[in-house]
Amino acid sequence: MIPPIVEDTIVYSSVLILLSLGLTLTYMTTKVPNFAHATISIVGSYVTLTVLVLSLISLAREALISQADSQSFYRLIKSFSFAPLHYALFMALGFLLGSLIGVAQYKLVLKPLSQRGANVVQLMIATIAVDMFLLSMLNIYADKLLEYVVSKANELSSIAGFKVNLGVQTRDFILYSYDYSKTLGTQRLVMIAPVMAADLLVALSFVLYRTKLGVALRASIENPSLASTLGVNVDKMYTLAWALSLGLAGLAGSLIPLKYLVNPSTGQLFVLSIFAASILGGLNSLAGAVIGGVLIACFEIPVFNYLSSHLGISSAYRTVIPLLAMALTLLFIPRGVAGLNWKKLFSRVRR
Amino acid sequence: MLKVENLNAGYGKLQVLHEVSLFFPERKISVVIGPNGSGKSTLLKTIFGLTKIYSGKIIFENNDITFLPPHKIASMGIAYLPQTNNVFENLTVEENLRMAGYNLSKEELEARLASSLEFFPQLKLYMKRKARQLSGGERQMLAIAMSLIRKPRLMMFDEPTAALAPKIAHQVLRSIVKLRDELGITIILVEQNARAALEIADKASLLVSGRVIFDGLPKDLLENPELGRMYLGVTSSQV
Ligand SMILES: Nc1ncnc2c1ncn2[C@@H]1O[C@H](COP(=O)(O)OP(=O)(O)O)[C@@H](O)[C@H]1O
Ligand SMILES: [Mg+2]
Numbered sequence: 319m320i321p322p323i324v325e326d327t328i329v330y331s332s333v334l335i336l337l338s339l340g341l342t343l344t345y346m347t348t349k350v351p352n353f354a355h356a357t358i359s360i361v362g363s364y365v366t367l368t369v370l371v372l373s374l375i376s377l378a379r380e381a382l383i384s385q386a387d388s389q390s391f392y393r394l395i396k397s398f399s400f401a402p403l404h405y406a407l408f409m410a411l412g413f414l415l416g417s418l419i420g421v422a423q424y425k426l427v428l429k430p431l432s433q434r435g436a437n438v439v440q441l442m443i444a445t446i447a448v449d450m451f452l453l454s455m456l457n458i459y460a461d462k463l464l465e466y467v468v469s470k471a472n473e474l475s476s477i478a479g480f481k482v483n484l485g486v487q488t489r490d491f492i493l494y495s496y497d498y499s500k501t502l503g504t505q506r507l508v509m510i511a512p513v514m515a516a517d518l519l520v521a522l523s524f525v526l527y528r529t530k531l532g533v534a535l536r537a538s539i540e541n542p543s544l545a546s547t548l549g550v551n552v553d554k555m556y557t558l559a560w561a562l563s564l565g566l567a568g569l570a571g572s573l574i575p576l577k578y579l580v581n582p583s584t585g586q587l588f589v590l591s592i593f594a595a596s597i598l599g600g601l602n603s604l605a606g607a608v609i610g611g612v613l614i615a616c617f618e619i620p621v622f623n624y625l626s627s628h629l630g631i632s633s634a635y636r637t638v639i640p641l642l643a644m645a646l647t648l649l650f651i652p653r654g655v656a657g658l659n660w661k662k663l664f665s666r667v668r669r
Numbered sequence: 670m671l672k673v674e675n676l677n678a679g680y681g682k683l684q685v686l687h688e689v690s691l692f693f694p695e696r697k698i699s700v701v702i703g704p705n706g707s708g709k710s711t712l713l714k715t716i717f718g719l720t721k722i723y724s725g726k727i728i729f730e731n732n733d734i735t736f737l738p739p740h741k742i743a744s745m746g747i748a749y750l751p752q753t754n755n756v757f758e759n760l761t762v763e764e765n766l767r768m769a770g771y772n773l774s775k776e777e778l779e780a781r782l783a784s785s786l787e788f789f790p791q792l793k794l795y796m797k798r799k800a801r802q803l804s805g806g807e808r809q810m811l812a813i814a815m816s817l818i819r820k821p822r823l824m825m826f827d828e829p830t831a832a833l834a835p836k837i838a839h840q841v842l843r844s845i846v847k848l849r850d851e852l853g854i855t856i857i858l859v860e861q862n863a864r865a866a867l868e869i870a871d872k873a874s875l876l877v878s879g880r881v882i883f884d885g886l887p888k889d890l891l892e893n894p895e896l897g898r899m900y901l902g903v904t905s906s907q908v
Contacts, residue, residue: 435681530767533760533764533767533768534768534771536757536759536764537757537764537768540758540759540760541754543739543751545757545768546718546739546740546743547749547751548768548769548771548772548815549740549743549744549771549772549819550740550768550771551738552740553738
């Protein structure tokens with residue numbers, strides 16, 4: 319049995335790694351901190367909810383066609399849990415939708431603006447606008463999805479002859495119960511999140527360091543004009559980086575509702591931690607983003623837990639942790655953990 | 670080969686080139702000289718689509734390339750060795766060389782890699798090293814090796830000998846002559862070291878404050894008492 323606090327830390331750091339990795343990669347290409355990053359990942363959360371809704375509806379319909387009575391119907395609905403295919407489906411769709419939005423944000427907003435000579439501050443404000451736009455879209459979608467669920471439930475009720483309630487909410491939802499595994503004795507997410515994070519990290523480093531495309535992407539990040547004179551389509555490389563980064567965000571977001579309460583505005587909760595992780599990692603290093611993600615997760619969960627149980631600090635103050643981490647990093651190690659001279663540091667510690 | 674007509678270009682609102690018209694003949698070495706800040710680098714960058722063009726035309730082998738993006742220009746057979754930031758510091762020497770052959774097929778890249786390394790055998794020792802760990806001279810060698818990898822029809826060099834020891838600088842100029850004679854490549858060479866460059870040149874242009882003030886044979890530039898004294902550091906007794 320893994321203690322819950324360790325489970326928590328594992329899942330949270332896996333999600334943070336995927337998110338801060340993408341934020342760092344987009345920052346390295348366009349040099350703009352993308353404030354819409356977290357909300358785009360919440361789009362992935364709604365993908366998972368949609369997959370759940372559709373699965374529940376088709377399950378209910380099948381049950382009613384085979385003449386289930388009210389009791390066995392609700393037993394069946396309550397016992398529904400995600401199958402491997404569901405996980406594959408919502409992670410893949412989350413990735414796809416996230417990357418589509420990322421490409422649209424780069425191509426339709428950031429690139430045209432920077433071609434017209436917008437500076438970093440203006441671009442940054444544009445990403446806030448994208449965030450607000452997506453937030454409203456998610457709110458609209460949450461309403462529409464609820465309408466859909468209600469109308470389907472009514473339709474099913476008339477077939478069933480009793481009141482059908484699918485037990486789905488489109489705000490303040492958490493899908494914990496659909497992810498529980500009896501054999502594990504806990505959530506499957508505890509396995510899935512770290513395995514996904516690790517696999518994607520390996521895949522990403524393979525692409526970046528072992529393929530021609532990856533080398534061209536790194537070259538385009540370091541010196542775009544030189545890369546372009548060598549025949550690299552830098553714009554295509556940046557588009558790819560945005561697709562990849564927000565794909566990862568969408569994928570991470572598809573896992574979020576399995577453990578955390580989700581709302582259209584949940585991104586605003588995560589955005590602090592993601593930025594803290596990326597800044598702690600130095601904003602210019604993917605390895606740094608990974609280390610930053612793990613560190614922030616450890617500060618926010620076990621360290622904060624210790625503080626709150628021993629010093630009685632209210633859990634409401636948890637958001638202070640990423641803010642503090644950002645402030646301290648910018649004050650004392652502005653280039654993040656990736657910018658530290660580790661050799662020198664170690665030799666100083668040994669002495 | 671390459672023709673520049675009435676070119677006005679610069680950076681944002683800062684115009685650097687004024688009505689520049691020049692012709693670079695095929696299989697010849699054309700040298701562009703001029704004092705610091707006269708717009709020589711800007712001219713090369715403009716040909717490669719890296720600056721803002723206000724008006725004018727750039728024609729390469731009868732194709733109008735004036736507003737093409739750099740990667741398209743690269744694929745048409747033009748190579749360019751920038752004056753600064755001409756290697757990727759965070760990439761290894763090998764990755765740098767492979768990037769230089771980005772448009773080549775795999776077999777071609779391997780072959781060109783081998784032959785350009787023969788030119789600078791020292792680089793073979795550093796293949797896995799990051800370019801930022803190289804010395805200034807080694808870096809310039811890498812940059813030149815990179816520009817040699819592609820077999821372009823036109824090559825533009827921006828002060829390739831600036832950071833090099835005289836012996837190596839001479840070697841580099843010899844290799845540029847070899848590119849013309851053995852591979853038939855058309856060359857545009859921007860040089861501060863004007864005398865040595867003019868010795869190997871077929872054609873010379875003098876750029877001052879973004880304007881062409883001489884365009885003709887190197888011999889005529891060297892013998893022009895006024896221009897020679899002002900821009901080549903040649904005293905009249907030498908002429
Ligand atoms: N990236 C740039 N942005 C703005 N101005 C520039 C830039 N590069 C060069 N300049 C300006 O353009 C002018 C010409 O520079 P350059 O072409 O580098 O001259 P040269 O190569 O002949 O020494 C100079 O006044 C320089 O300050
Ligand atoms: Mg120059």
